[in-house]
Amino acid sequence: MSSPSLRKPGELIFALLLVIFSVFVFWQAYKIAGFSSMSSAGAFPMAASFAMLLSSCFIFVKTLKAPKAEGMRFFYHCLPPVVAIIMAIILIYAVLLDSVGFTLTSFAFLFICIQILHRRSPFYTFALSLITLIVVYIVFRLIFQVVLPEGIVPEDRIIAVIKSLWS
Amino acid sequence: MDALSYFATSWVSPELFGLTALGTFLGIYIGAIPGLSVTMAVSILISFTFSWDVNNALCLMVGVYMGGVYGGSRTAILLNIPGAPSAIATALDGYPLAQKGLAGEAIGLSTVMSVIGGFVGIIVLALAAPTVSKFAITFQPRDYMMLGILGITLVGSLSGGSLAKGIFAGALGLLVGTVGLDPMTAQERFTFGDVDLWNGINPVAVMIGMFGVGEALHQLHYMDKMVVKQKINRILPKLSDLKKYLPLSLQSSLLGVIIGALPGTGGDIAALMAYDHAKRITKNPKVPFGEGAKEGLIAPESANNAAVGGAYIPMLTLGIPGDAVTAVFIGALFIHGLNPGPLLLTEQPHMFWFTVGNLTLSNIFVLIFGLTGIKIFSKIVECPKGILIPIIFLLSIVGSYAINNSIVDIWWMLAFGILGYFMRLYRFPVGPVILGVILSSLTDQNWRRAILSERGDLGPFFAHIFTSPLSTVLFLAIVLIFFTQTPIWTKMLKPRLFRKKP
Numbered sequence: 001m002s003s004p005s006l007r008k009p010g011e012l013i014f015a016l017l018l019v020i021f022s023v024f025v026f027w028q029a030y031k032i033a034g035f036s037s038m039s040s041a042g043a044f045p046m047a048a049s050f051a052m053l054l055s056s057c058f059i060f061v062k063t064l065k066a067p068k069a070e071g072m073r074f075f076y077h078c079l080p081p082v083v084a085i086i087m088a089i090i091l092i093y094a095v096l097l098d099s100v101g102f103t104l105t106s107f108a109f110l111f112i113c114i115q116i117l118h119r120r121s122p123f124y125t126f127a128l129s130l131i132t133l134i135v136v137y138i139v140f141r142l143i144f145q146v147v148l149p150e151g152i153v154p155e156d157r158i159i160a161v162i163k164s165l166w167s
Numbered sequence: 168m169d170a171l172s173y174f175a176t177s178w179v180s181p182e183l184f185g186l187t188a189l190g191t192f193l194g195i196y197i198g199a200i201p202g203l204s205v206t207m208a209v210s211i212l213i214s215f216t217f218s219w220d221v222n223n224a225l226c227l228m229v230g231v232y233m234g235g236v237y238g239g240s241r242t243a244i245l246l247n248i249p250g251a252p253s254a255i256a257t258a259l260d261g262y263p264l265a266q267k268g269l270a271g272e273a274i275g276l277s278t279v280m281s282v283i284g285g286f287v288g289i290i291v292l293a294l295a296a297p298t299v300s301k302f303a304i305t306f307q308p309r310d311y312m313m314l315g316i317l318g319i320t321l322v323g324s325l326s327g328g329s330l331a332k333g334i335f336a337g338a339l340g341l342l343v344g345t346v347g348l349d350p351m352t353a354q355e356r357f358t359f360g361d362v363d364l365w366n367g368i369n370p371v372a373v374m375i376g377m378f379g380v381g382e383a384l385h386q387l388h389y390m391d392k393m394v395v396k397q398k399i400n401r402i403l404p405k406l407s408d409l410k411k412y413l414p415l416s417l418q419s420s421l422l423g424v425i426i427g428a429l430p431g432t433g434g435d436i437a438a439l440m441a442y443d444h445a446k447r448i449t450k451n452p453k454v455p456f457g458e459g460a461k462e463g464l465i466a467p468e469s470a471n472n473a474a475v476g477g478a479y480i481p482m483l484t485l486g487i488p489g490d491a492v493t494a495v496f497i498g499a500l501f502i503h504g505l506n507p508g509p510l511l512l513t514e515q516p517h518m519f520w521f522t523v524g525n526l527t528l529s530n531i532f533v534l535i536f537g538l539t540g541i542k543i544f545s546k547i548v549e550c551p552k553g554i555l556i557p558i559i560f561l562l563s564i565v566g567s568y569a570i571n572n573s574i575v576d577i578w579w580m581l582a583f584g585i586l587g588y589f590m591r592l593y594r595f596p597v598g599p600v601i602l603g604v605i606l607s608s609l610t611d612q613n614w615r616r617a618i619l620s621e622r623g624d625l626g627p628f629f630a631h632i633f634t635s636p637l638s639t640v641l642f643l644a645i646v647l648i649f650f651t652q653t654p655i656w657t658k659m660l661k662p663r664l665f666r667k668k669p
Contacts, residue, residue, distance in 0.1 A: 011593045018335065025342060025357070032356055038625060039618040041349040044611040045356055048345065048603075051338035055331040062331070078592055083387050087585065090380070090560055094577045097564065106565075110557050117387075118553030132558060136565075144215050146569040 006069035010078050015060040022053040082116065089113060101151015102141075107133050173520035176222065177528055183226045187525060190230020191532035197231065198238025199544070200555070201248045205235030206491050206601075207382055207559070210374035213499045214566035217371075221503040221518075226525055228499060232492060233529040236434055236471055237281045237537065241544065244273045244464075253434030253471040256442040260456060260463030267459055275404040276461060277468040278537035280416050284469035285530040287420035288427065288476020293523050295428075296512065300484040303509035308616035309632065313641040314487050315610035318430035320648050322490060323599045330648075332595045340603020343368055345611060369576050370498050370604045372567045376580040377597045378491070379563035381587025383556050403538065408461065415445060415462060416469040423470030427477025433490030434471035434478075441470030472533075476526065483507050483519060486609060491598035494605045 026049040032042030075081065093109045110129035115122065140146045150156070177183040197208045208231050216224035239251030244261035257277065264273040306314075319341070323333020346357045347367030358364040419441040426437040445466035446456050454460045478489040486508035488494035500507050505518060512519050567580035587597050621627045632638045 008593060014589055014593055028357055029342075032354060038623050039615040041352045041354040041356060043618075044614055045342060045345045047614075048338045048341040048607075052335055052342065055335040055338065058331040059329070059335060062329070080388070083384055083588075086387060086560075087384065090564070090581065094564060094574070094581060097568070097577070098574050102565070106561055110561060113557035113560065114554055117556060118551060128554065132554075132561075136558075136561065140215060140565060140569075145218070146215055146565070147572050148565065149568070 007063055007066040008069055008078055009072050009074035012060075012063050015056065015063045018056040019053070019060050022049060022056045025049040026053050085116065086113065097151075098149050099151060101153050101155075102148035103133070103137070103153050103155065104151065106136070170516065170520045173517040174524035174527075176517075176521050177226055177525045183222055183525075184528070186223055186226040187230045187528050188532050190227040191234040191529045192230075192536055194231035194234020194236075195238035195241070195533070195536055196234075196544070198235035198254075199241040199250045200550070201242055201246070201250050203555070203559070204251055204378065204382065205232055206374075206495055207378040208235065209492060209495045209499070210371065210378050211562050211566045213371050213495070213502060214375065214570045217499075217502050217570060221505065222521065224499070224503060225522065228496065229522065229525045230529045230532065232496065233285065233472075233475060233526060234533060234536070236475055237278070237285075237468075237533050239471075240277045240281065240468055241274065244277065245270055251434075253438050253474070254467075255435060256438040256467035257464060257471075259442065260458075260460050263457070263459035264461070264464065269459070272404060273461075273464055275538060276408060276412075277464055278534065279404055279409060280412070280465045280469045281472040281537070282530055282534045283413075283416050284420040284423055284472035285475065285526070285533065287417065287469075288424050288473035288479075289523060289526050289530065290476075291421075291424045291473075292476040292479050292526070296480050296484050296519065299480055300509050300512040303484050306485075306509070307635065307638065308613040308620065309628070310635075310638055310641060311485075311487075311613040312610050312617055313638065313645060314430060314485060315606040315613070317641060317645050317648075318487050318489070319599050319602050319606065320645060321430060321432060322602055323596060324648055324651075329594075333599050336590070336595055336597065337599035337603045340373075340600040340605075341607045341610065342603075343373060343600070344370070344604045344607020350608065351612065351615065363575055368579050369567075369570060370601075371502070371570050372576045372580040373583050373604050374495050374498065374601055375563050375567050376583030377587040377600055378495075379559060379566070380581065380584025381591060381597065383559040383563070384584065384588040385591045386552060386556055389552075412461065412465050415448075416465050418448075419444065419466040419469040420473035423473030424477035426470070427474025427489060428480045430481050430485075430487050430489055433492065434474040437474040437477075438467035438471040441466040472530075479522070479526070483511055483522070484509060486511075488602060488605060491601050494598075494601045497605050498601075 026046065029042055029045035029049045032045060033040035034042065037043070072078075075084075089109065089112055093105055096105045107129055110132055111125055114129055115125045118125065118128075141148055177187055194205065194208070197203045198205055209228055212224075212228055212231060216227060235251060236253055239249055239254030240257045240261065242248050242250040243254040243258035244265050247258050247262040249255045249258050261273050261277065264270065319337035320330075320334065323337050324330045342357075344367070346364060348354070348358075348365050349356055355365070422441050422444060423434075423437040426432050426440060427434065442463060445462045449456075449460070449462045452460045452462055456463045478493045481487045481489055482493045482497060484507075486497065486506070488497050497507055505511065505515065563580065563584070564577055567576045568574065570576055587600075590597055590600075618625075618628060621631065632642050
């Protein structure tokens with residue numbers, strides 16, 4: 001842990017964004033009912049956003065005063081490439097999940113992430129992702145009965161075929 | 168007699184019995200693996216179990232909670248990495264013990280002491296909750312409002328450094344909780360004309376984002392920490408040790424329950440305070456503290472498990488969570504249609520005694536699983552993060568989808584995940600956000616009820632605070648928290664603090 005009094009790269013911008021966001025929500029809260037009464041639907045949101053505004057201004061000023069942390073770069077210490085890449089992969093995964101379906105996207109997601117983070121031979125990663133996916137599928141889809149997006153893989157029919165092998 | 172039969176519900180049903188065992192087992196491992204937290208696990212579990220029967224879901228989650236609080240001590244002892252915040256104090260003396268080759272003994276001792284602490288917590292819960300609940304019926308709306316604010320500010324001020332950051336996080340949570348149609352007037356709040364937002368932002372999506380994805384993204388910074396192997400020999404603690412340290416364990420447990428029961432303070436603070444207490448009352452320790460004193464291991468371990476029972480008291484009787492984990496738990500109770508609050512004990516006494524029975528059962532499983540299965544344990548904990556973290560992402564996304572079968576929840580979850588990542592990075596506490604989301608409607612509605620009962624006038628509202636002793640105490644407590652952060656206080660205190668450090 002670095003000393004709490006030093007300013008990390010990007011911290012000032014983050015604090016500024018919080019102030020801007022607080023102003024925006026305060027204005028939105030005001031629009032609900034204005035200052036009409038202390039018990040209106042807008043009173044509590046206004047109080048909460050006012051607290052946000054005050055504290056974010058305070059944080060911003062404090063961050064501004066704090067000395068810069070020397071030798072820290074945003075894309076190395078705060079948002080390293082690996083975090084940014086993983087964030088991007090998660091976003092792509094979430095976009096594709098509904099249309100392509102759980103099984104295919106999740107397998108691709110596990111394969112790529114484990115390959116990036118664990119760095120073993122692709123064959124090993126392939127087997128590992130497959131086993132993980134099967135376990136997750138059995139536990140959540142079949143035991144917990146969670147509904148998962150089916151997408152382009154006809155899961156129901158595959159399961160029906162597998163079931164018919166037993167009976 | 169009824170109470171006893173409710174108490175035994177989970178003991179006699181094989182299904183519930185099995186689920187409690189499974190939950191405790193999972194909890195111990197989740198708590199032990201650094202990077203996985205109980206809060207994360209319970210939030211993800213809510214999304215998968217919300218369609219279950221209440222009893223089944225509660226059994227699993229109570230088990231995970233109880234097991235998780237204990238599990239954190241394992242890695243604190245073996246690797247000097249607390250698996251959970253409540254195990255930070257355990258590492259201080261637990262790790263030196265392991266370095267001396269006494270890892271097995273330390274684990275055994277901490278297991279037994281955790282279980283003793285757990286039982287003390289449960290007993291106090293069973294005895295105190297009905298009384299607190301009767302007392303809570305006399306609470307005015309303004310008292311609830313102030314309790315809510317007190318809880319958030321306490322969590323904000325205690326969970327590290329800046330109160331401003333804590334308040335911001337808490338207020339953000341309160342605001343997120345107000346999104347949607349106002350339950351009292353059906354006015355739209357922050358919906359931007361979007362019908363999808365009428366029901367508000369799903370609190371479970373916020374939880375999974377903040378504690379699942381946000382935490383896992385943060386863990387990517389610490390990928391290269393290697394796991395150190397330790398030899399474990401004898402695990403059953405010596406009987407003479409147990410006898411010798413029992414008084415200390417009981418004292419720390421009582422301390423733990425009380426701290427756990429205060430809104431805003433949980434197991435982590437209980438453990439640190441118990442460690443401090445042990446240091447003060449042990450006049451001539453055989454081994455100095457910090458170098459492997461058994462007292463320094465026993466006190467925090469008893470206290471953090473006792474705090475579980477303590478944390479249940481305000482949660483079940485007032486509907487006010489003590490910390491992030493209990494906030495998530497209250498979320499789970501709401502989802503299952505239970506209303507934690509003063510009426511829970513009179514309207515649904517079976518739920519209360521069921522939970523007490525469940526905690527007891529889970530505590531027994533901690534003892535069983537804690538003293539066995541050390542070999543599998545070290546195997547699972549060695550599971551590399553490169554595999555673990557992708558699985559957390561997968562479960563977080565699937566979990567947030569599963570609540571409503573809606574893609575929108577995934578987007579909220581990811582947005583809060585990324586926000587949570589940056590908040591952690593810039594040292595904002597994330598616990599108050601969850602607390603705020605959960606307490607939002609309670610605080611909002613009680614504020615308005617309180618104001619309406621004064622006919623919309625602020626003057627009598629403040630005047631009436633001082634007519635009731637309870638309101639006065641709550642009001643003064645909130646003022647005190649703010650006062651300790653003002654320049655008057657810090658400027659008098661700061662010079663002294665800085666002189667200590669070279």
